[in-house]
Amino acid sequence: MSGLANVQFWAFVGVVAGIYTIFALGLQLQFGFTGLLNFGHVAFMAIGAYTMAILVVKVEWPLWLSALVAIAVSMLFGLIIGLPTVRLRADYLAITTIAFGEIIRFIAVNQQTLTGGPQGTINLTGAGRASSYNREWLDFQAWAQDQLEVILGDHATRDVTMLVLVWIVAIVLIILLQFMVHSPWGRVLRSVREDEDATSALGKNVFSYKLQSLAVGAAIGAIAGLFFAFQFSFFSPQDFDPLTTFFAYVIVLLGGTAKNWGVPVGALIFAFIFAGTRFLDFWPLSEITSADRAFLRLIVVGLILIGLMAFRPQGIFGKKEEMVLE
Amino acid sequence: MNELLQLIANGLVTGSIIAIAAIGLSLVYGILKIVNFAHGEYLVFGAYMALVVNVTWGQSLVLGALFAMVMTALLGIALEFGLWRPIRKRGAGIVSLFIVSIGLALVLRNSILLWQGGAPRRYDVDVFQVYELGPIRLSLSQIVVIIVASVAIVAVGLLLARTTLGKAMRALSDSRDLASVSGIDTDRITAYTWILGSALAGLGGVLQGLVQNAFEPNMGFRLLLLIFAAVILGGVGSAYGALVGGLVLGLMMEVSTWSALPADGVDAVYKPVVAFVVLILVLIFRPQGIFGRARTV
Numbered sequence: 001m002s003g004l005a006n007v008q009f010w011a012f013v014g015v016v017a018g019i020y021t022i023f024a025l026g027l028q029l030q031f032g033f034t035g036l037l038n039f040g041h042v043a044f045m046a047i048g049a050y051t052m053a054i055l056v057v058k059v060e061w062p063l064w065l066s067a068l069v070a071i072a073v074s075m076l077f078g079l080i081i082g083l084p085t086v087r088l089r090a091d092y093l094a095i096t097t098i099a100f101g102e103i104i105r106f107i108a109v110n111q112q113t114l115t116g117g118p119q120g121t122i123n124l125t126g127a128g129r130a131s132s133y134n135r136e137w138l139d140f141q142a143w144a145q146d147q148l149e150v151i152l153g154d155h156a157t158r159d160v161t162m163l164v165l166v167w168i169v170a171i172v173l174i175i176l177l178q179f180m181v182h183s184p185w186g187r188v189l190r191s192v193r194e195d196e197d198a199t200s201a202l203g204k205n206v207f208s209y210k211l212q213s214l215a216v217g218a219a220i221g222a223i224a225g226l227f228f229a230f231q232f233s234f235f236s237p238q239d240f241d242p243l244t245t246f247f248a249y250v251i252v253l254l255g256g257t258a259k260n261w262g263v264p265v266g267a268l269i270f271a272f273i274f275a276g277t278r279f280l281d282f283w284p285l286s287e288i289t290s291a292d293r294a295f296l297r298l299i300v301v302g303l304i305l306i307g308l309m310a311f312r313p314q315g316i317f318g319k320k321e322e323m324v325l326e
Numbered sequence: 327m328n329e330l331l332q333l334i335a336n337g338l339v340t341g342s343i344i345a346i347a348a349i350g351l352s353l354v355y356g357i358l359k360i361v362n363f364a365h366g367e368y369l370v371f372g373a374y375m376a377l378v379v380n381v382t383w384g385q386s387l388v389l390g391a392l393f394a395m396v397m398t399a400l401l402g403i404a405l406e407f408g409l410w411r412p413i414r415k416r417g418a419g420i421v422s423l424f425i426v427s428i429g430l431a432l433v434l435r436n437s438i439l440l441w442q443g444g445a446p447r448r449y450d451v452d453v454f455q456v457y458e459l460g461p462i463r464l465s466l467s468q469i470v471v472i473i474v475a476s477v478a479i480v481a482v483g484l485l486l487a488r489t490t491l492g493k494a495m496r497a498l499s500d501s502r503d504l505a506s507v508s509g510i511d512t513d514r515i516t517a518y519t520w521i522l523g524s525a526l527a528g529l530g531g532v533l534q535g536l537v538q539n540a541f542e543p544n545m546g547f548r549l550l551l552l553i554f555a556a557v558i559l560g561g562v563g564s565a566y567g568a569l570v571g572g573l574v575l576g577l578m579m580e581v582s583t584w585s586a587l588p589a590d591g592v593d594a595v596y597k598p599v600v601a602f603v604v605l606i607l608v609l610i611f612r613p614q615g616i617f618g619r620a621r622t623v
Contacts, residue, residue, distance in 0.1 A: 037421060085609070085610070088609055088613065090420060090424075091361045091420055092558070094361070094424060095551075095558065096606050099551055099606055102602055106596065242547075292440055295439045299437060299440070302432030302436070306430060306433070309413065309425050310418075310426070
């Protein structure tokens with residue numbers, strides 16, 4: 001792929017940004033609004049993607065039913081991991097949840113008959129029907145592409161269709177979450193973040209609210225997992241290592257904690273750094289081999305995290321008072 | 327029975343490396359409230375420093391290990407002055423410091439990848455001679471690890487128990503404010519803690535690189551959660567706890583695979599999962615750790 005004028009390139013950046021927007025929205029609710037330092041968020045994405053793929057392939061359930069069940073299973077896992085852990089102090093919660101995420105990834109690597117093992121969905125589905133689990137999705141996407149052609153004409157390629165679909169879901173979720181965080185329910189979440197003792201003194205069940213936040217965030221993480229599976233029909237446990245959770249933190253912190261509309265902005269910046277350094281090929285990028293670029297990309301991500309925390313912990317749009325700094 | 331003895335021996339090897347790495351993490355955690363996610367990368371840095379001496383310059387690995395300890399200590403102290411202290415001065419809290427350490431881990435790991443590539447490397451030593459000690463079979467590298475680690479553990483134990491510096495470190499870890507009003511120069515002791523913890527991390531990295539034969543820059547992250555588990559098992563901030571926590575964790579991981587256990591023991595690939603489950607259970611039922619005192623956690 002060549003320069004910045006390439007539509008396909010921007011469509012790809014946009015799709016990645018859309019999936020990461022959805023993923024990070026779940027974290028925004030848990031971390032930004034409720035103050036839960038969840039470092040195992042990627043597990044919910046993995047559970048969403050794997051549950052859907054396994055149900056379609058092994059149990060031969062219809063795709064849409066499998067997708068709904070996958071979201072429910074992810075919420076259930078959110079509750080299971082949350083029940084014993086949300087009472088813990090922030091740093092302990094972080095370590096426990098990252099351990100939980102690693103346990104899920106280990107299961108995905110080692111329970112080969114269930115998940116396909118290290119090769120992921122290539123093994124899950126068996127030879128010849130490698131990506132068949134998303135056939136119903138491809139049919140739907142083709143239908144959506146036909147509709148889009150009426151408006152966009154020739155520009156309505158497969159990638160552009162995916163772009164539109166992902167962002168419709170992302171924007172619906174943002175609007176939904178905006179309503180939720182501005183409801184009485186959302187105000188309780190924020191008060192939990194600011195002062196747990198004061199919140200329980202007001203008669204609110206802090207424990208229950210934290211669990212609800214974790215479970216709703218888990219459901220949103222699973223939706224991101226579904227789109228991840230639809231977009232990259234081959235996925236493997238490697239895609240769900242803890243790094244992916246850190247990416248979500250970069251996005252939330254870039255856009256600003258407790259700012260739902262900051263998430264897509266953070267995600268776009270992130271996706272541009274991420275996909276841009278992978279596919280753009282003009283000087284000075286052309287001087288660097290692709291393996292080295294992968295390392296440089298992560299160095300940049302690391303520097304962004306450090307820089308944000310040092311100079312602007314509230315992110316681009318956040319308010320300083322809303323950054324959890326206990 | 328022989329199998330169990332062998333597993334215990336293996337557990338001591340794994341456990342003593344985790345223990346060495348855990349001391350620094352626990353002291354820094356206790357003293358500065360930094361959950362240092364980059365600690366695994368300190369190990370990797372040490373492992374590669376020894377690699378430069380041993381392979382690139384063709385010197386002995388003993389020299390390499392010493393060089394690794396010095397260089398990792400320098401890295402630790404440089405980061406304290408260049409990164410942690412300025413950020414602390416800006417009033418960053420636990421969560422901010424945690425996120426900074428994640429950024430630092432990414433920068434360090436990928437810098438090492440950029441420098442050395444991701445291919446597995448090994449030290450230029452011949453340690454594959456296997457010795458039979460009764461029913462137990464240990465490779466030379468495993469024996470070296472047990473001996474070096476034991477010496478290091480005893481030395482650190484004595485340092486912490488007997489010297490003024492060690493007492494000051496423990497006092498600071500216990501309560502920064504109380505230590506400060508007792509006239510302890512907290513900045514100076516903090517610097518020494520980084521030096522000690524980083525040097526041990528460097529040594530731990532060399533030992534781990536030696537015992538697992540080939541290593542690459544992701545080795546540190548794979549060890550990190552185990553090190554955290556050891557720290558939490560022993561009680562955050564307690565150096566002795568970290569030592570015991572590391573050994574207990576190493577033994578638990580290995581012995582869990584014993585075939586006499588129900589269901590033939592845990593499948594060996596799930597050894598780290600055993601550690602993660604232990605970590606989660608400890609945090610739920612005894613968050614102050616085995617040696618920690620009950621207080622708000």
